Amino acid sequence: SHCYEVNEDILLRPLTMKDAQQSYDVVCKNRSHLKPSLPWVEHVNCLEDEVKWLKSSMQDIQNGTSLQMGIFETKTSKLIGMCGFVNISDRNGWIGYWLGSDFTGKGLMTQCCRKVMEIGFQKLKLKKLIIHAKPENRKSQAVAERLGFVCNGELQNVLYFGVESEMMVYECT
Numbered sequence: 001s002h003c004y005e006v007n008e009d010i011l012l013r014p015l016t017m018k019d020a021q022q023s024y025d026v027v028c029k030n031r032s033h034l035k036p037s038l039p040w041v042e043h044v045n046c047l048e049d050e051v052k053w054l055k056s057s058m059q060d061i062q063n064g065t066s067l068q069m070g071i072f073e074t075k076t077s078k079l080i081g082m083c084g085f086v087n088i089s090d091r092n093g094w095i096g097y098w099l100g101s102d103f104t105g106k107g108l109m110t111q112c113c114r115k116v117m118e119i120g121f122q123k124l125k126l127k128k129l130i131i132h133a134k135p136e137n138r139k140s141q142a143v144a145e146r147l148g149f150v151c152n153g154e155l156q157n158v159l160y161f162g163v164e165s166e167m168m169v170y171e172c173t
């Protein structure tokens with residue numbers, strides 16, 4: 001499958017079954033960091049849960065309905081986070097992302113998202129890219145703003161993995 005160089009140290013590529021254990025371990029290590037913004041974390045409680053998610057994610061990539069990718073340290077093949085399209089439909093692409101807490105504060109996600117934007121507009125020919133962020137998730141909003149996304153309002157009562165929340169809607173066309 002495809003592999004995209006982000007800088008000399010990190011790359012993006014879709015996960016394969018071989019990444020299941022490593023990706024499960026990163027989620028476990030970062031549970032409290034991810035839980036406030038990513039309610040799916042509570043549904044990943046054993047390796048089998050991760051494998052199930054991985055299978056459906058790989059299927060979605062085949063179908064062209066999402067493109068979630070691992071962020072890997074090129075030298076070590078260590079997984080440090082995820083970034084990509086959590087949903088693709090009607091030539092809109094919804095971008096989602098997270099980083100292991102050891103890797104935040106270095107500008108890495110902004111760089112990864114720039115690559116994802118390029119993939120979205122140039123390769124997938126999407127017309128609009130969208131980022132949803134909770135009003136309290138300032139770090140995620142800051143990523144969207146650095147990328148030049150504009151906040152076009154808020155959605156109320158967005159249901160995501162059984163959790164309802166407000167979402168600020170950032171868009172880039």
Ligand SMILES: CC(C)(COP(=O)(O)OP(=O)(O)OC[C@H]1O[C@@H](n2cnc3c(N)ncnc32)[C@H](O)[C@@H]1OP(=O)(O)O)[C@@H](O)C(=O)NCCC(=O)NCCS
Pocket residue numbers: 033034037038096097098099100103104105106107108109110111132133134137139140142143
């Ligand atoms: C959202 C998330 C990925 C943001 O991570 P991040 O490290 O703040 O984002 P970036 O990688 O773009 O780095 C920006 C930070 O690095 C700093 N930085 C250092 N060098 C930089 C550079 N060359 N370029 C840009 N920023 C740089 C910035 O000042 C900023 O730090 P600050 O917030 O303390 O000012 C992270 O907080 C996370 O994983 N959160 C949990 C999951 C989540 O909320 N996902 C999004 C759901 S909508």
